[in-house]
Amino acid sequence: MKSINKHIVLITPLLDHGGGQRYIANLSNYWVSLDYTVTIILLRSGESFFTLSDKIKVEELNYCNKNTINRIFTGLIAGIKLRRILKDENPNFVLSILSSTNIFTLISTRFLNVRVFVRDAMSPFRKRSKIERYLRKLLYKKADGVILMTKIAKNFVEVETGVSNVKVIHNPVSHVNKYDNITKEKIVITVGRLTAVKAQRYFLEACAKLDRPDWKFIILGEGELREDLNKMITSLGIENRVAMPGAVKDVDLWLNKSMIFVSTSVSEAWGNAICEAMAVGLPVVSFNCDVGPKEIIDDKENGFLVPIMDVDELSDKIEILMDDELLRNKIGHNAMLKMHQLNIETISKEVLDFCLE
Template sequence: MKILILGGNFNNAGGTERVGSMLANGLSKEGYDIVLASILCGDKPFFPINKGIKIISLFNTPGRALYRTPHTIHKIRALLKEERIDTLIVVETMSVLFTLPATIGLPVTHICWEHFNFNNDLGKAGRRLARQLAARYCDAVVTLTERDKQYWLKGTQHKSQITAIANPCPYPPQDYIEKENTKTVLAIGRLTQIKGFDLLLEAWIHVNQSMPDWKLVIVGEGDDRANLTEFVIENKLADSVELVGNTTDVSKYYREAEIFCLSSRYEGFGMVLIEALAFGLPIVSFDCEVGPAEILEDTGSILVPQNDISEFALSLIDLMQDDERRKMISIKSKEKAKIYQPENIIDQWVSLLESLS
């Protein structure tokens, strides 16, 4: 079977590009003939790609593909024919607006891979339309969680097979590491309104008052850096909060932390949560849609009602004060992380592909 995995731009270093690359590598290892294509650029993927995978970019200069929709559709259709593709996996639902017309009349199995929360269209009417079209006309829609699958089933006039397959974790469960009582809480993500670091810093004011010897490390970069920095200074948190920016070695921060927290207003899945599980970190997370509840189930980690800043702070303080609880959660976390190992996730993809062939 020859499979085309089509994304926006695999030169980017985002989570979608990472799991798309992992899927390409995993399916290639299983013996599938893989073509990895980007609509814009993508000629030099950021994440490692196995030898034998063909890398293609439809357009080699940055730009807005939507401004040249007919040309994009033509390019995709020509690629499908030229490479004699059997199965097309579209990595972003919006791209279905290109791929549905491109596949008309072709003997191609069409899979839409959703990476966002169904209830959040990111302010784009095109995404709402693309989801409805995907549910009705694609051969399968893959969501990242069971909860999101249910939203698709209830919110679309679907004829396609809608199934939930989680993202794979890039880290295996880590061996036990004796930590030097670092008293560090870790948060990772883009510094944007979606990720809720403003809420986290509000909670940290209360945490810092009760546990002044603990520190908060936030890894990531984004448009909200200036506002977050100003908040830290105004509330005299500079001694206990560090905004470290982007890093090429995020595993270092997982190893050094004692607690992980997620303050997002919403998530499509929550890759950082399954990464934190692999490092055995106890987690405090808002119970936002749609990933945390499923990921943290049976781990002992703490789900806090969405936007409840006071409860978030109290939950962090409780964990900080309970060494034994943190150790118990750590064991359960690494056990849960096994579910998200690439070999298990790829097996689910293989089962889906074979069921559609």
């Protein structure tokens, strides 16, 4: 699908190592390869964690949310700057990412002659303030369309906001290099920010419960709970079996040399890391949280879903996979086939068809 002088603007807070930011980087790189003009507008200053094509233009609004006064003042300045950029760029459509950015974008673009779409990637069951709920209900109706990742989220937003032009479009699976010649190691791996919602503490508890000194448990990611998790590793006496390399750029390599992927998130909007693991043929054991994993994994077919926070069941499923290479390969193969449905070409076309119709 070659573009005919189409210009797309994407808006996000930052391009750090989050799932929404990966979504923007993947789509932007793909779109410019099709000769679309793409501009990414960042609310705050910062380097991109992801590699972006030189053809992509990046603008920064220098929004600051340290305190209420800064938030109001810099928000006004950022809004004015955004309007000026959009008037100059005159894009075919604007796509805003993340709930808070969506509200800012919809306020800032009122009465501009530009089509604005928002993608809401938060779990519908996440607690929101009264003001956020009010603003979503008021402003989402002003958007030209809303993109959500799951059917559950679609039903929730339609009821909560009264929006009618809603489309479920899953995240594309990032291009993950598959190294066929790599030597597999006895590694159980998880990937995600070190936050309460990602709940890596249950990953560590499962490691402690499994008396398998020949297996390594790896946590990739960075966040505010690093110190707490380090203390937990020490208190559980599993220092020799657990490593936390941080937020690494060679996630592909780690996934390829691992044998089992685990997700202990207690709340998800989708599950990008799960998809990337499945794309390289890893069997996945995941908590069956509110939304996300249950729309990705077909239980016992291409992964295992276990009750949320059930460390006993989590450990049991991990151990079953540890002990059965044939089962690991079968489930991993099925997982890889499932992910073929979420390639960048298919998902990109769905987004463009929705936003350009």
